[in-house]
Amino acid sequence: MRQHNQTQLRVDRGKRSTTNKAPAIAPGKSRGLETRRTKRRPVSKMVLFGALSMASYFLLFSNEQLVTQTYTLGGWYAAFPVLTAFLFSFVHGAFASNLLSVLGIEAKKTVTS
Amino acid sequence: MKKFVLLLLTILLLMPVLDKAHAGGPPPKNVLKGVFTSVDREQHTVILQVDGSGKLKKLIVGEELALEEVPLGKKVLVSLDPHAGPDVIKDVSVMFMDMTVIKIFAFLMVGLIGGLLSGFIGSGGAFVLTPAMMSLGAPGAVAVASNMCHKFPKAMVGAFKRWKYGQADIKLGLVMAVTAIIGVQIGIKVQKFILNHWGNAGSNLYVSVVFVCVLLLVGAYVLFDAYKLAKGTGEEKQSSLALSLQKINLWPMMEFKVAKVRISAWITIPVGLMTGMLAATIAVGGFIGVPGMIYVVGASALVASATELIVAFIMGAWGSIQWGLSGLIDIRMTLLILAGSLIGVQLGALGTTYVKDYMIKLVMAAVMLIVAVSRGAKIPGYLADLNIGPVLGERLAFVLNTISFWALIAALAVAGVIITVAMIRGMIQAKVEERQQSVEGALPHS
Numbered sequence: 215m216r217q218h219n220q221t222q223l224r225v226d227r228g229k230r231s232t233t234n235k236a237p238a239i240a241p242g243k244s245r246g247l248e249t250r251r252t253k254r255r256p257v258s259k260m261v262l263f264g265a266l267s268m269a270s271y272f273l274l275f276s277n278e279q280l281v282t283q284t285y286t287l288g289g290w291y292a293a294f295p296v297l298t299a300f301l302f303s304f305v306h307g308a309f310a311s312n313l314l315s316v317l318g319i320e321a322k323k324t325v326t327s
Numbered sequence: 328m329k330k331f332v333l334l335l336l337t338i339l340l341l342m343p344v345l346d347k348a349h350a351g352g353p354p355p356k357n358v359l360k361g362v363f364t365s366v367d368r369e370q371h372t373v374i375l376q377v378d379g380s381g382k383l384k385k386l387i388v389g390e391e392l393a394l395e396e397v398p399l400g401k402k403v404l405v406s407l408d409p410h411a412g413p414d415v416i417k418d419v420s421v422m423f424m425d426m427t428v429i430k431i432f433a434f435l436m437v438g439l440i441g442g443l444l445s446g447f448i449g450s451g452g453a454f455v456l457t458p459a460m461m462s463l464g465a466p467g468a469v470a471v472a473s474n475m476c477h478k479f480p481k482a483m484v485g486a487f488k489r490w491k492y493g494q495a496d497i498k499l500g501l502v503m504a505v506t507a508i509i510g511v512q513i514g515i516k517v518q519k520f521i522l523n524h525w526g527n528a529g530s531n532l533y534v535s536v537v538f539v540c541v542l543l544l545v546g547a548y549v550l551f552d553a554y555k556l557a558k559g560t561g562e563e564k565q566s567s568l569a570l571s572l573q574k575i576n577l578w579p580m581m582e583f584k585v586a587k588v589r590i591s592a593w594i595t596i597p598v599g600l601m602t603g604m605l606a607a608t609i610a611v612g613g614f615i616g617v618p619g620m621i622y623v624v625g626a627s628a629l630v631a632s633a634t635e636l637i638v639a640f641i642m643g644a645w646g647s648i649q650w651g652l653s654g655l656i657d658i659r660m661t662l663l664i665l666a667g668s669l670i671g672v673q674l675g676a677l678g679t680t681y682v683k684d685y686m687i688k689l690v691m692a693a694v695m696l697i698v699a700v701s702r703g704a705k706i707p708g709y710l711a712d713l714n715i716g717p718v719l720g721e722r723l724a725f726v727l728n729t730i731s732f733w734a735l736i737a738a739l740a741v742a743g744v745i746i747t748v749a750m751i752r753g754m755i756q757a758k759v760e761e762r763q764q765s766v767e768g769a770l771p772h773s
Contacts, residue, residue, distance in 0.1 A: 271662065278659065282423050283402065285658045286360065287379050292651030295476055295658045299647070302662055303480030303669060310670040311488075314677070321492055322680040322757050 260312035267306040274298075355468050359384070359405040360422070360654055363397055373397055373416070375405060378654060387415045404466050404655075423657060424464035431663055433463060438477075438667030440743040445668070446485045446675025447746050448691045449635030450613020452668065453478060454698055455735040457610065460660060462732060471610070472650035473660040479643030481668045482636045488676035489633035496585035496630055499620070500637025502592075503599045507612055507638060508645065510603020518607065528712035535709055538609045538702040545618050546695030549688050556685035569625030586626035586634070598623050606642065609702075613639065614695055621688075628687040629679060678746055681753025690745050694738045701734035 274281055285294045314320070360378040367373070371394065375384045388394060389408055401421050408417035424430070437459050441452025453474055460470035489495045522530045569588075577591040598619035606612030613635045620631035650656060679687065704727045710716030719727070 271666070274662065275659070281658060285656060286402065286422065286654040288652055288654030289379060291654065292648055295651050295656040295661065296647050298658055299476050299480045299661060299665065302665055303484055306666060307484045307669045310673050313670065314673055319674065319677065321677040322753070
């Protein structure tokens with residue numbers, strides 16, 4: 215699994231220091247570019263969470279009538295909307311995070327140094 | 328782990344008190360939920376099957392409402408008029424609007440930009456989402472509830488991201504959230520006092536005046552500060568007020584490691600209380616919370632905006648449970664907005680890593696000042712209601728209302744553009760720097 219940015223950054227810096235000792239990169243080639251090229255983009259994870267998210271939305275909206283009636287009964291039924299919001303934030307949030315990574319939009323690397 | 332267990336125990340012990348504590352405005356009273364089953368035209372009454380219990384209740388239709396306006400077979404929110412007598416209907420609104428493609432698209436877009444703003448400055452989005460939902464046909468109470476329910480998962484994701492970037496101060500966030508919830512209770516009491524003394528129009532006027540004064544004063548100061556920083560080196564220094572307040576050595580002293588601040592609790596508590604009071608009054612506490620954390624506590628704009636997301640998460644989650652207990656959340660609206668805002672909030676959060684501190688202040692000031700215009704446009708109407716100002720013509724009232732709504736959209740659009748441009752610039756600059764570094768690093772080996 216891909217690690218969090220904070221951890222990943224440390225790994226990146228580690229990689230840099232080792233490459234300094236053993237120049238595995240061809241002369242004239244930029245190491246920054248090399249790291250970027252070898253970095254794997256989480257396409258499969260994006261597709262997986264995207265499909266899960268789509269399925270959840272489809273399931274909910276195809277049972278719109280039942281859902282809106284049940285979720286607004288009040289009292290203990292309050293757990294339904296709150297837990298659903300939590301669930302969607304995990305699934306759709308993971309999709310969104312992977313989508314941004316796949317698009318190459320990531321946090322600036324020096325931020326945690 | 329020990330701290331976590333302690334926290335959970337405290338929450339459990341406080342449960343009976345928390346039950347009465349609101350995290351936003353309280354759910355409305357004198358409101359019934361249910362489905363109309365029949366209409367009696369002769370007696371001017373309707374039968375409502377009340378939600379939950381399933382009991383049938385006979386209600387009298389008030390003079391302001393025509394019988395033709397009573398929808399049968401649809402879930403409705405019924406506002407009662409206690410002054411006109413028991414069980415007299417004042418107003419009826421259908422709880423669930425029909426979703427059209429345009430509405431879905433509008434929710435996605437507003438969610439995306441609202442999320443972007445939220446991830447970037449820690450709050451925002453809420454001020455435009457509730458009016459947007461209402462203008463698309465949702466009853467006010469349902470709009471507030473659904474907005475609240477979308478706020479906490481969005482803030483949770485945003486706070487997590489910014490915590491990962493090392494920007495969020497969890498301890499400061501918890502202190503602020505707890506004191507803000509107390510502040511909300513005070514805010515509600517003040518509102519009730521005003522409502523009892525000056526009625527609905529007085530309450531509206533009070534809210535608007537607070538809104539405009541706070542936003543104009545704080546917004547102008549933040550803008551001035553951002554301008555000063557932009558002209559100078561762009562490096563943020565702690566405000567002189569915060570520095571002198573940090574010297575007050577009054578027990579209990581609190582240390583916030585991420586914010587790099589050691590300050591007396593007697594300074595942080597009022598900031599939290601004010602945040603809560605503002606949240607109860609105008610529904611956006613962050614407009615006081617973030618500047619308060621920057622200029623009074625002494626955190627950087629980056630840390631303050633990230634920490635505000637923790638406050639928003641705690642208050643949003645608590646508020647959602649309360650509004651959920653009243654059964655007012657339209658989960659479809661919540662999830663449609665969430666679809667866009669979960670992408671936006673992460674984009675905004677990572678955007679903060681590319682910009683200088685003053686950019687956050689600039690966006691915040693721009694939003695606050697434009698939102699102030701929106702609320703300011705409503706003041707002449709409220710003054711007329713209280714017979715203090717001249718009565719507005721129909722056309723003028725319409726124009727002012729239109730200005731008020733579109734100013735909110737403009738605030739969102741302006742913020743969206745500033746953030747996007749600043750982020751793209753930052754990214755390009757970072758790439759150039761990275762390339763330069765790698766070229767410099769490669770030179771000795773080549």
